[in-house]
Amino acid sequence: MVTARPAAGGGRWVEISPDRLRGWLDGFYGRHDGAEEDGLTLTGASNGDTAAVHPPPGLEAVTDLDGLLAGLPAPPAIGLLLARKGAAAVAVVDGTTVRLSKVERFHVHGRTAAGGWSQQRYARRRDNQSDAVAGKTADIAARVLLPHAGELAALVCGGDRGMVDAVLADRRLAPLAAKRHPHLLEVAEPRLAVLEEAAVTARKVRIHLVP
Incomplete structure (x- = not known):
């Protein structure tokens, strides 16, 4: 294609x-x-x-x-890290085949139409939730990808660049961050079908x- x-x-x-x-x-x-x-x-x-x-x-x-x-x-084998505020997915990919993976969804509050103090309160809550999502995604990447870091030729990321940056800022993931490919995949909110499609797109x- x-x-x-x-x-x-x-x-x-x-x-x-x-x-x-x-x-x-x-x-x-x-x-x-x-x-x-x-x-x-x-x-x-x-x-x-x-x-x-x-x-x-x-x-x-x-x-x-x-x-x-x-x-x-x-x-060679590559790693995938797809991250948005509402979901994340990681995988080890052989060719275009997902060898092992983990997909997780997160609850994040949407924006509020209210102004003033209420709006600021919701903004702080969203920021805190985004930080929590980045931390949880880093935990998943550490659990799934780190044991295979030595065999991965590259880490391909996709989704929200700011969220991906926040995830890879975790010191545990330094071996993965060092292999990050510069091209960011454009993906929808991660789920299994999106992950499988990304495995094919990453190889193009x-x-x-x-x-």
Whole structure:
């Protein structure tokens, strides 16, 4: 499957399933009357269009397209951490298969229409609840992911960036935070189906196309 969306600063991001990458590259060559390769970047011969290929988590060490294509069929294990204020999910993923996981839902008060002291009181309560959610999510990550930290090539996160940052600020999770992948997955409130979909999305190859 191939998906595309605009990229900040110009061009667009294309996400491609690993099994379709070779065909996509052949198509780029065909559409541009050939291309020049420079590491993981293609430049079209006909008009100078560029395609910067970003390997999926765990394969960042590859330096050229041949190395990437060789590594895609047997990707290393990764961890998943999906966090929002209302729920969290963590998993160890082999390929696109969730080996073990934990999903947890949390109760967080919504906003109130009242003003003044009442509004401030609810705001403080929500902040306290968010801190509690981050702590509980860190407990889950420590229980599920830390025992496998040594075998994980990367930690892929998704959801609310602020919540993820708060979770990984827990000192116990330093071995996981050190493996955090820079790309944040866009996910709905975590549940099992969302976690399983994220396991597939995390493995996609991202390509920045300009124009």
